[in-house]
Amino acid sequence: MLVLTALLGSGGVIFAAADTSLQTLRKQYLRSAHIPYPPDDPYSQAKFTLGRSLFFDPILSGSKIRSCSTCHNPALSWADGERHALGEKELPLRTPTLLNVAWTPKLGWDGHFRDLESVATGPITSPDNMNLPLADLIRRLAAIPGYVRAFAAAFGRGDITEQKIEQALATFERSITSSEAPFDRWIAGNEAAISAAAKRGFILFNGRANCAACHSGWTFTDASFHDIGVAVDDDIGRGQLFPTSVKLRYAFKTPTLRDVARRGPYMHNGSVATLEEVIALYDRGGIDRPSRDEQIRPLNLSQSEKSDLLAFLQTLNGTPKDFAVPVLPR
Numbered sequence: 001m002l003v004l005t006a007l008l009g010s011g012g013v014i015f016a017a018a019d020t021s022l023q024t025l026r027k028q029y030l031r032s033a034h035i036p037y038p039p040d041d042p043y044s045q046a047k048f049t050l051g052r053s054l055f056f057d058p059i060l061s062g063s064k065i066r067s068c069s070t071c072h073n074p075a076l077s078w079a080d081g082e083r084h085a086l087g088e089k090e091l092p093l094r095t096p097t098l099l100n101v102a103w104t105p106k107l108g109w110d111g112h113f114r115d116l117e118s119v120a121t122g123p124i125t126s127p128d129n130m131n132l133p134l135a136d137l138i139r140r141l142a143a144i145p146g147y148v149r150a151f152a153a154a155f156g157r158g159d160i161t162e163q164k165i166e167q168a169l170a171t172f173e174r175s176i177t178s179s180e181a182p183f184d185r186w187i188a189g190n191e192a193a194i195s196a197a198a199k200r201g202f203i204l205f206n207g208r209a210n211c212a213a214c215h216s217g218w219t220f221t222d223a224s225f226h227d228i229g230v231a232v233d234d235d236i237g238r239g240q241l242f243p244t245s246v247k248l249r250y251a252f253k254t255p256t257l258r259d260v261a262r263r264g265p266y267m268h269n270g271s272v273a274t275l276e277e278v279i280a281l282y283d284r285g286g287i288d289r290p291s292r293d294e295q296i297r298p299l300n301l302s303q304s305e306k307s308d309l310l311a312f313l314q315t316l317n318g319t320p321k322d323f324a325v326p327v328l329p330r
């Protein structure tokens with residue numbers, strides 16, 4: 001922490017003498033180029049294409065009006081901009097982004113899904129979400145020649161099964177990655193890519209504000225679970241799965257900060273409207289209770305430190321990718 005504070009001169013100019021340690025720190029944020037596909041569900045172009053069709057197709061919902069992309073909308077950074085997800089009913093949770101899910105080991109805000117494959121049919125069959133029994137979905141798909149061909153291309157001969165649907169959707173979802181942001185251009189050596197305020201914010205993020213303790217690495221998440229002081233009452237998050245753990249009570253998954261400035265409102269329950277309010281929450285030190293993470297404590301940031309942190313968070317917005325919604329098999 002001390003070393004990092006010393007990196008900053010007046011006016012946010014970074015002293016040349018301290019360049020080496022800043023370079024070392026920057027290297028921790030180099031983007032990973034290779035998408036990890038699991039051995040039991042390897043990538044294939046045919047599986048990807050089928051998965052993409054399924055993801056955008058409203059026939060996956062009972063009412064035929066809702067697809068995965070209704071909530072995980074590519075134009076809204078693969079989320080929906082809503083406080084709570086709106087399925088057949090209003091759900092108690094905010095829709096998380098799917099950016100970089102290939103690198104997320106446990107899925108869901110409380111981590112109850114063990115892999116991407118096992119998430120896929122949950123939203124489809126849930127009466128509160130897409131509300132379509134699996135048997136009905138398989139019947140619908142089998143009646144569409146374009147899908148019969150697409151399943152055959154991806155999996156060879158045989159019936160359409162739950163497992164094939166899950167594998168195709170997961171293969172497509174693993175391709176959803178964040179795009180290059182001004183921060184990445186700075187990491188790659190372009191000093192002009194981000195402002196002096198954002199550079200000071202980066203140092204705070206890794207230093208006195210302690211954000212990198214959990215929002216670590218190029219995806220800006222440790223993929224782990226913490227109580228930072230958002231949930232109250234019986235909304236106990238991962239504590240539901242580990243009822244005897246003190247620390248997992250009120251713990252939710254650390255979200256990625258890629259594209260974060262485009263993706264409010266924030267937190268698992270959409271309860272924090274702006275990034276300014278998020279920073280204020282950390283500045284207060286969350287809620288002092290037994291489950292509070294050891295890394296969360298009052299920060300006493302000055303007004304200019306808060307705006308530096310905000311300036312840094314804004315450099316994580318990637319260049320929007322043109323995403324053409326596919327022509328659906330019929």
Ligand code: HEC
Nearest residue numbers: 067068071085086087093094095096107108109119120123
């Ligand atoms: C009504 C909005 C809605 C629809 C439709 C929807 N989702 Fe989600 N999605 C959510 C919400 C809310 C969560 C958080 C669930 C939880 O934490 O238990 C979520 C979580 C996920 C996650 C876990 C992400 C993470 O980082 O943990 C994946 C993957 C996912 N959805 C994929 C899909 C797929 C595939 C479909 C279509 C079959 C789909 N979703 C349809 C709202 C939606």
Ligand code: HEC
Nearest residue numbers: 209211214226230252253254255266267268278282293295
């Ligand atoms: C102890 C781990 C931890 C630390 C330290 C931490 N965070 Fe978080 N962060 C989380 C968790 C967990 C959540 C989600 C909490 C929830 O939804 O209930 C979160 C949520 C967020 C969000 C909302 C993202 C979204 O999509 O909802 C932002 C922005 C954020 N943190 C920024 C920061 C900043 C800035 C700092 C430093 C001042 C910081 N975090 C420090 C774990 C941490």
